[in-house]
Amino acid sequence: MSRSTKVAVGIAVSATVLAGCGGGSDDGSAGGGSSDEPITIGATVSLTGAYASSGTNVSNGYQLAVDQINADGGVLGRQLELDLQDDQSDAAVVGRLYTEFLGTDEVDALLSPYGSALGGPAAQLAERYQTPMAHSQTSSPAVFEGTEWNVMAGLTPGYTVLADVPAFAAENGYTRITLVNNDLDAFSAICDGVEDGIEDAGGTLVDRIEYAASTSDFSSTALRIAEGDPEVVVECSAIQDSIGLTRAMDQGGFRPAIIASPTASDPAFADSLGELSARAIGYSEFSESLGFEGSEEFVQGYDEAYDTPVNSQAAGAYATVQVLAAAIEEAGSTDKEAVNTALHDGSFDTVIGTYSVDETGVQTGYSPILFQYQDGAQAVVFPSDEAGAVAAQLPY
Amino acid sequence: MTDPTPTTDRPAGGSLVAGLMSRSRGPRHTGGRLPSTRSDVLQIGLLAVLVAAFLSWGLLGSLSQNQLAIDVAMFVALAYAFNIISGFTGYISFGQVVFFGFGAFATALLIIHADVPWFLAAVLGGIGGAVVAVPIGWVMLRLQGIYFALGMFGLAYIVSLLLSQWELTGGSTGLVVPGVIAQKPVLLGITGVAVLAFAVNAFMARSPFGLRAMAVRDDEQVAEAMGVATTRVKVVTFTLSALMPALVGGMVAYNRAFIDTSTVFNPALDLQVIVLVLAGGIGTLWGPLIGAVVLTIVSDQLASSFPDYQLALFGLLIVLVTVFLPGGIVSLANKVGWLRREIVRGTTDLPTEAELEKRLTAAHAHRSPADTDAELLVCRDVGVTFGGVQALREVDFTVRRGQTVFIIGANGAGKTTLFNAIAGVVTPSKGSIVFDGQPVVGGAPAHRLARRGLARTFQIPRPFASMTVWENVYLAALGGRHRGQAQEQAAWVVQVLGLEEIRFHASDTLAVGHRRMVELGRALALGPSLILLDEVMAGMSDEELEVVRDAIRRMPAFGVDAVAGIEHVIKAIVDLADEIVVMDRGATILTGAPTEVLRHPEVIRAYLGSGVGLGVGSADVPEDVTP
């Protein structure tokens, strides 16, 4: 985190703590509070522990959105107050912090922690305390099943992210596709989506290979892939695995026409693979060239405030705050029921597209675009009629 | 009756647990339970006060305090569970996580699919965990030390992996556990489990069962020889230590409302619990509580005050505790007089010998004359090989009831090996050994032999390092043939061997002579019919020798039918032995009455060697040669 962010977070936290100690927290469920009091939002990010690599990005995104919205006059004329805590990637800590948000501080709304392992318990707490929670980093529909107070706001379901790859491949004349996924549900879901996409696009599934999430050696997997001689290889895996698999294929002397990975948008992908990342396909919810609402402001503000470049995790976090703010506006008050209805029924423009969810809260509005690394930059290549799309450079 | 002398705080060697205990003044005797110098009422009262304070802090404070209290109580329960198997029984376990996860999923599934109320589901999950622990423990506890830890760790990983593949358990995403906001009831539930865990620990610290567990911890092989059914003890403690995590896991699952395999089977949990217990004081009664509470709260404080460096600071704290307080925080209390720990104790006043003998008459009854001369121990043709070395060659060795037989021979003759074979420690490659009508099977649990009436001492004394002399003897009495009168038996042995003055001394601070006395005492306390004495007289002063010889003479009155011994102190055994067997290089070379044997030239050659100035080699030895 840059210094200014630390200061900002510090001030926000101290302000919230003081507000809490002063006992003046808003009683959301009984109806809107006074127009001078800030709207409190509780959130945790993983600054330490297993998910620490996401922590900075997400907290930056949240903070920037809050700052910018406040600078624009806030929501319903009130300032947003973000209480941001470190959950240490630990479900027990999540339990404590969200219990504090909900039971002690009585915040008006919540943002989620990272992933399903932490998002799941947090979502259940939101349910039990009947407070709306907008998830920025949870993409697993299983977390939302049966819930009434949770919405997926910062991501699309894993199922959709690479589902367009077969269509894209068909457009460029390639139909033989092999899918590789690790055995975690999140990544299986991505490949499930691609598999269904193959049918629709009239392609052929050459092979679907599953490997253990804990593996670090991909030589065997690469061998199996090469045996099928597919034209398109889709790697549904975490970034370490994607990097390993791509390298293993290269070392095995096999080069498909198209390589796609859901983690290609992570800067570490390009940094680590160097040349091998050229012409690889990835997806992104966010791209400046797409010109979604507020993108310019977001990118400019982000570059000014932080030293890391803009990335889709931050964009998702930013969008989530946008959604929450918009929902409160639409509800006309911080009444939890009203805000929740707005979140479920409403449709809002964000930096990653148009937000809209189904009855269970699963995102249906965002549609990811596919990009390709061309000359070291991410160029939108699909859908080809999107603003800013260019022709793909193939083969890989 | 003189007061036993207080000993030093830190004995020279001894186990970790012994290291932090110190001995002190006279104890009170309270029936069959091992008594305490500190008032029970006081300790229970203290516990009640602590629990009440804790609950009021958790229930009446803010909700996040409630949640923190749940975490603290969870760690306390886990810490005590760990203490049972690892502190008292000495098997360092990485198994908390296995049963925690099992309990969590079992409870979750019961709630989801069978609509069972959460508390009942958690209890069922706990019982299920305990049931599953029995076969797991029975298999895994064959491993020692770090291998056991590694095995359990591997098991945790595999169970986690399998469950993450299974639809029913939510795959790798996890399961939603339906319910309502229930922090207060859950806190009460978990605190209840923590109190239960504390109670089990108290039971371990004060009961004969716990004493047996500690014997397993100190020296498993010797414990077996002292009649402790080690496998059963280990499995029971393992099961007990699985019950609590399973219960707690179920309650936590309900509290968190969402569980997945990576969270509930997280191996970091095991490590955290180990650190808590070590920091508090492993193997003690209050240590785990102190460690769990202090470290959990410190960790929480560090998280809020120094979020960036909380891990590093916590790590530093752990390192400091390891270096400066290896016995844990409780060891600090040892430095303050009146807080000094007491360990297991014995009777303050020993009844007189005469009195005891009266009570023990039935047990010490002589055998009827019809049984004398019957063969009690028969070894035929016994051969033992170690690798390429033949330690015993076709040895025949018989002991009759009422006999006292001594084996002599040069070092390396195979004497102790023979005893090991008789005791079932070593498996003969050929031949047979029959004790009291039943064959001795090498490798079978040795405690059965002890209970049948075979006792042995070890050549190098191996007292249980963390126990006092009294406890050593008492433990043996608990495993022997007169278990029903263990207190009396132990008290009597202590009197007979003159150990009253040192009976509350730590056994690892004893001089060699005393150690051998304790060895003998343990063997006697088993109330055996055959006693094997392995060089029990070595290193003793003349007075001590007299005590031992006296004890050997009186053995028949103690219900001991036969004595077999290995000795080098020839002069001491000549008038005691009915028969002497001479061994040399793995075989018996001569058997006979003492006077005969000791004059035999073969013996003299084997023992002393033929050489200048020894005046040997001729059959006519001067009459006045005193043995």
Next chain:
Amino acid sequence: MTYVQVVLNGILLGGFYLLMAQGLNLVFGVMGIVNLAHGAFIVLGGLGVWSLYGAGVNPFLGLVVVMVAAAALGAFVQWAVIERIKGTAKQHELLTLMATFGLSYILINLGQQYWGSDYRTIDFLQSAVVVGPLRFSLALLVGVVLAAVITLGIAFWLTRTRSGTSLRAQAQSPLGAGACGINPRRLRLVGFSVGAAVAAAAGMLLVMTQPIAPQAATNFTIVAFVVIALGGLGNYKGAAVGALLVGVVQTVSGYELGAVVQAAAPYLMLILVMLFKPAGLLSRKASA
């Protein structure tokens, strides 16, 4: 032919695991120290190489630098912490476990503060070595060679040199060794430093082959323990067997069988070995 390739890949992978486990084996087997911070040494060594590579330093040179740095850090840890832990052998094992656990927390936290939590790898030696129809990862090949050199080096040191033999002697009997005029403290310093240096070397290889971050340290400690447990704790020949076995089983099961088997295989093997040959595959003693 593919099977040959798969098995050979497994052997290479085994070499990689061996390098990761060697340092731990030395420290535990010969010195009785359960070093839970081993993974942290590996990861920090790798990240050190990454930083140097970013600054334009050739990773082989970087290797030397991090090995020296790790040795120094190891010596410091041994002197400041481990030497001061008192107790009998059994106590010592448990206490060093606890102390190194704390140490791992410290190292991981400091690592995260300095390098952040992102996963990093370097793009060096990524090409393939082609031998007829067989292809090997150059980085992995280098790693195996490195592992072999280090293993042989350590074996030589422990058996043929005075200091190595002295280290083994004093591990078996500190009193006896002291009576022979061996300075145990200095030896232990050397032992732990070498262990740490070897771990850093493994880190260098690691950062070439896969992305690493400070928080991943514990995983590597675990893998290293599994490998040496299979071969027999402290048995350096056994460690080679254990590592090769794990490597080959992983590649073969990854090729033939499913994901679950591939993940569970090392731990299943561990449990089986623990049950039937707890002193390791190369030991002669079967279980009690």
